Amino acid sequence: MENRDEKMSVSESWQVFKFIFKFLLPFKRYFIWAFVFSVITTALASIMPFVLSAFMDSYLTPMRATDQIIFYFAGLYLALAIINSIAFFFKWNYLQNGSIFVNQYIRKKVYAKIHTLGMRYFDQKPTGWLITRITNDTDLFDFWQMLFNALTSVLSIIIAFIALFLIDHQIALVMLIFLPILLLSVMLYQRVSTRVYRAMLAKRSELNTKLNEYISGMRIIQQFRQESRLGKEFEETNDEYYGFRRRVIQINGILLSPLVNFLMAISIIVVLVMYSDRSMHTVVAAGLVYAFISNVQIYFNPISGLMDSLSNFSNGLVASSRIKSIMEETEFSPKQATDGSVNNLPTITQGKIEFRDVSFSYDGEHQVLKHISFVVNPGETVAFVGHTGSGKSSIINVFMRFYEFSEGQVLIDNRDIRSYSKEELREKLGLVLQDSFMFVASVTDNIKMMKPVITDKAAKEAAKFVQADRFIQQLENGYDTRVIEGGAAFSAGERQLINFARTIVRNPKILLLDEATANIDTETEALIQAGLTNMRQNRTTMAIAHRLSTIKDANQILVLDKGEIIERGNHDELLEQNGYYADMYRIQTLQNEL
Ligand SMILES: Nc1ncnc2c1ncn2[C@@H]1O[C@H](COP(=O)(O)OP(=O)(O)OP(=O)(O)O)[C@@H](O)[C@H]1O
Numbered sequence: 001m002e003n004r005d006e007k008m009s010v011s012e013s014w015q016v017f018k019f020i021f022k023f024l025l026p027f028k029r030y031f032i033w034a035f036v037f038s039v040i041t042t043a044l045a046s047i048m049p050f051v052l053s054a055f056m057d058s059y060l061t062p063m064r065a066t067d068q069i070i071f072y073f074a075g076l077y078l079a080l081a082i083i084n085s086i087a088f089f090f091k092w093n094y095l096q097n098g099s100i101f102v103n104q105y106i107r108k109k110v111y112a113k114i115h116t117l118g119m120r121y122f123d124q125k126p127t128g129w130l131i132t133r134i135t136n137d138t139d140l141f142d143f144w145q146m147l148f149n150a151l152t153s154v155l156s157i158i159i160a161f162i163a164l165f166l167i168d169h170q171i172a173l174v175m176l177i178f179l180p181i182l183l184l185s186v187m188l189y190q191r192v193s194t195r196v197y198r199a200m201l202a203k204r205s206e207l208n209t210k211l212n213e214y215i216s217g218m219r220i221i222q223q224f225r226q227e228s229r230l231g232k233e234f235e236e237t238n239d240e241y242y243g244f245r246r247r248v249i250q251i252n253g254i255l256l257s258p259l260v261n262f263l264m265a266i267s268i269i270v271v272l273v274m275y276s277d278r279s280m281h282t283v284v285a286a287g288l289v290y291a292f293i294s295n296v297q298i299y300f301n302p303i304s305g306l307m308d309s310l311s312n313f314s315n316g317l318v319a320s321s322r323i324k325s326i327m328e329e330t331e332f333s334p335k336q337a338t339d340g341s342v343n344n345l346p347t348i349t350q351g352k353i354e355f356r357d358v359s360f361s362y363d364g365e366h367q368v369l370k371h372i373s374f375v376v377n378p379g380e381t382v383a384f385v386g387h388t389g390s391g392k393s394s395i396i397n398v399f400m401r402f403y404e405f406s407e408g409q410v411l412i413d414n415r416d417i418r419s420y421s422k423e424e425l426r427e428k429l430g431l432v433l434q435d436s437f438m439f440v441a442s443v444t445d446n447i448k449m450m451k452p453v454i455t456d457k458a459a460k461e462a463a464k465f466v467q468a469d470r471f472i473q474q475l476e477n478g479y480d481t482r483v484i485e486g487g488a489a490f491s492a493g494e495r496q497l498i499n500f501a502r503t504i505v506r507n508p509k510i511l512l513l514d515e516a517t518a519n520i521d522t523e524t525e526a527l528i529q530a531g532l533t534n535m536r537q538n539r540t541t542m543a544i545a546h547r548l549s550t551i552k553d554a555n556q557i558l559v560l561d562k563g564e565i566i567e568r569g570n571h572d573e574l575l576e577q578n579g580y581y582a583d584m585y586r587i588q589t590l591q592n593e594l
Pocket residue numbers: 123362363368386387388389390391392393394395
């Protein structure tokens with residue numbers, strides 16, 4: 001994706017620009033006001049030297065300037081300076097606020113969009129890449145500022161030129177010669193700086209991706225002593241990033257101000273030479289020379305700003321093209337037929353589940369589920385067993401609507417799963433994964449998942465129900481103990497118990513247990529098996545388990561192999577079949593005995 005940074009065609013840039021404009025429009029009034037105040041400050045900057053020039057030429061000769069005249073000119077100059085400062089204050093405020101609002105708005109939109117995307121999208125995008133888009137790229141979305149700066153720079157040049165022309169049209173026309181040279185330097189700067197700047201941004205994105213990977217994988221990194229290798233890798237990327245940053249500084253240092261200042265110095269010399277030449281034949285008013293030179297400065301000064309704006313503009317376009325690609329992403333989370341409607345939505349009352357000839361692939365090429373069919377009656381438990389990678393979790397992924405399936409039908413209470421609203425499915429399907437994520441909040445809030453309708457009492461009851469109460473009571477602050485990010489201070493088993501409570505407090509009709517007891521030691525497991533049995537009462541359950549002892553009592557056990565069901569029946573029936581399940585069971589029993 002970063003490689004897209006290299007070059008954008010004109011039509012691509014235009015598309016991106018149109019896309020950007022949609023986000024800028026709601027905030028246009030900030031920029032219109034900023035522009036109005038900017039016209040005032042620019043005009044005043046050009047006018048103020050005239051006041052001084054008039055004073056210098058008319059009164060700066062012996063005995064001419066009376067107290068009253070000095071007072072009059074000083075007052076006028078001061079009044080203009082005050083108006084200028086006030087106008088500058090408003091210009092600055094409108095501009096900065098407008099930019100902040102645009103950034104805030106686009107970030108909110110990108111974040112909201114990400115929530116509509118399906119798991120398939122997240123499978124493909126590194127987390128660090130996404131974080132960079134939402135944080136850094138949205139910051140580069142400062143188009144109003146850039147457009148504004150470019151516009152006011154041009155305006156400033158035009159006003160200054162008019163002033164020069166009014167003072168002395170002959171010398172003013174000579175000043176025009178500098179314009180193509182200035183434009184050439186703008187183009188040169190843009191070409192050189194954009195390339196380096198983009199490379200720097202790409203490195204920053206890479207750095208974020210790496211950082212995210214390192215922090216999330218810290219445990220494995222430490223376990224396998226990867227610190228020094230990854231440290232070196234990080235250092236290399238970091239060095240490269242700072243290398244590009246230094247080059248950006250060097251380019252700016254050489255091209256941005258010094259070049260423009262140098263050209264300005266030459267033009268001032270030209271002005272002085274021309275005025276000197278003129279003074280040979282006629283009287284040259286010093287005040288006018290001062291006003292002219294002041295306006296020459298106003299004429300040149302915006303050029304560095306213009307260079308900067310144009311360069312930021314093209315970098316912003318690249319950043320925006322990446323934001324655009326997220327906003328136009330169509331890898332949505334699977335749609336429900338009832339999306340958008342609020343009335344007559346069906347509800348799950350029984351909890352009957354049926355898979356009819358379901359096939360599924362993550363990438364559209366490799367089928368990971370092939371013609372899966374089974375029925376689970378309300379209140380019954382179906383268990384999936386099989387080798388690693390045989391497709392057990394994929395059945396749950398399909399059922400949870402994390403991914404769209406291509407063939408067959410999934411039914412709940414004899415209705416197509418797509419006919420239920422997302423909210424109904426999230427409410428009635430309780431998923432317990434192998435490892436559960438905990439949020440930075442109290443234990444109670446982690447059970448309630450910040451849902452206000454769930455009372456503290458209900459949260460505690462749920463914890464008791466799944467046998468989590470005992471360990472929570474032993475925590476320093478009991479249910480009020482604050483959980484640190486990810487629940488790192490809890491054991492995996494403790495996190496799992498809280499997860500059980502979190503699931504059960506919502507009273508789901510259907511339970512999905514994906515290796516739910518894998519992280520719990522045998523002693524704790526014995527304790528919570530009772531809790532799990534309670535949880536399963538009056539609920540339809542789909543359970544995945546490697547330890548067959550935990551699913552012996554399931555009404556139905558489906559044995560999967562390479563995405564197909566190869567055996568089905570209850571524990572006794574499967575032992576009788578003497579196939580794959582019976583083998584697995586014998587091996588596990590033997591291991592336990594040993
Ligand atoms: N997000 C994904 N994108 C692409 N392929 C995937 C994805 N998740 C799983 N797979 C592939 O689908 C197949 C089935 O995986 P699944 O996770 O369903 O197996 P499983 O039986 O649950 O395995 P385990 O017991 O190890 O959890 C595997 O070949 C796996 O590589």
